[in-house]
Amino acid sequence: AQSVTQLGSHVSVSEGALVLLRCNYSSSVPPYLFWYVQYPNQGLQLLLKYTSAATLVKGINGFEAEFKKSETSFHLTKPSAHMSDAAEYFCAVSEGYGGATNKLIFGTGTLLAVQP
Amino acid sequence: DAGVIQSPRHEVTEMGQEVTLRCKPISGHDYLFWYRQTMMRGLELLIYFNNNVPIDDSGMPEDRFSAKMPNASFSTLKIQPSEPRDSAVYFCASSLAGGGLNEQFFGPGTRLTVL
Numbered sequence: 529a530q531s532v533t534q535l536g537s538h539v540s541v542s543e544g545a546l547v548l549l550r551c552n553y554s555s556s557v558p559p560y561l562f563w564y565v566q567y568p569n570q571g572l573q574l575l576l577k578y579t580s581a582a583t584l585v586k587g588i589n590g591f592e593a594e595f596k597k598s599e600t601s602f603h604l605t606k607p608s609a610h611m612s613d614a615a616e617y618f619c620a621v622s623e624g625y626g627g628a629t630n631k632l633i634f635g636t637g638t639l640l641a642v643q644p
Numbered sequence: 645d646a647g648v649i650q651s652p653r654h655e656v657t658e659m660g661q662e663v664t665l666r667c668k669p670i671s672g673h674d675y676l677f678w679y680r681q682t683m684m685r686g687l688e689l690l691i692y693f694n695n696n697v698p699i700d701d702s703g704m705p706e707d708r709f710s711a712k713m714p715n716a717s718f719s720t721l722k723i724q725p726s727e728p729r730d731s732a733v734y735f736c737a738s739s740l741a742g743g744g745l746n747e748q749f750f751g752p753g754t755r756l757t758v759l
Contacts, residue, residue: 560745571648571735571750572687579745618687622745630675630739631700632748634687 530555530621532602534635542643547591547606549638551619554600560622561602562632563593567615575617578602589613614642648751650736656757662724665754667736668717677748678711678721679735687735693719726758 535550553559560579564572576587583595589612593604604617616637623631649668657663669676677692691701696713704711708727713719723730733755737748 569752571737571752572748573750574747577747629700630692630694631689636686 530557530559530623530633532561532619532621532633532635534617534619534638536638537636538639538641540641540643541609543611544608547604547609547613547640549604549617549619549640551593551602551604551635552600553602553619553621555621557624561593561595562620562622563587563591563602563604564618564620564634565615566618566637572618575604609640609642611642611644614640616640648736648738648749650734650751650754652754653752654755654757656759657726658759659727660725661758662722663726663730663756663758665721665734665736665756667719667721667751669719669736669738670749671717673738673740673749674716675739675741675748676713676719677737677739678719679737679750680732681735681753682732690721723756726756728758731756731758 531554533552562577563575565575566572575591576585578585578595586592591606595602616639618637619635620632623629651666674695678690681687690703691711693713711721733753735750735753737750739746739748
């Protein structure tokens with residue numbers, strides 16, 4: 529069964545600093561991986577997704593993630609944090625081969641705080 | 645497009661009462677998902693529909709929960725009777741041609757409090 533683990537439930541960075549949110553996955557089939565962001569009192573919004581094309585995936589708002597099979601990781605990064613990046617971030621893996629079950633398995637989330 | 649619409653945004657009820665949550669997916673999307681989010685359990689998929697037909701309800705916690713999708717533009721999640729442990733934020737999401745590959749668009753959620 530597929531799963532994702534997000535290391536660090538809370539991450540705090542200074543404005544302008546590098547953002548690094550960690551996600552490791554477990555999957556017996558080639559995984560499809562996603563990062564979603566949730567702003568306060570809102571639903572989740574897709575940041576980016578990996579579906580077996582380029583291993584470095586660029587998303588919205590300057591975020592990117594790199595798929596590393598050898599490390600079973602899909603960490604999310606942004607070179608320079610902005611105050612508006614403060615939110616909760618969820619890593620997810622698609623269940624089943626090729627996303628066949630149409631279900632996403634979400635991690636427990638990482639709350640990002642950005643200090644001025 | 646207005647996005648996924650959920651109502652009500654907040655619901656406070658007493659234990660034993662029936663609760664109905666409503667969702668209008670994005671027009672043209674053929675998949676609809678109901679999720680529950682709590683601090684303890686995170687984000688859980690309860691049930692999803694494809695073309696108005698329930699495909700997987702393995703996440704529905706118990707018989708007190710039921711979901712319907714009478715047409716392509718409306719779905720309900722009902723809890724009867726409600727219990728305090730049902731307190732959570734319930735999200736509806738929709739996607740085009742499968743939620744395992746394609747973006748799921750989430751509604752703003754319904755915050756349910758059962759006293």
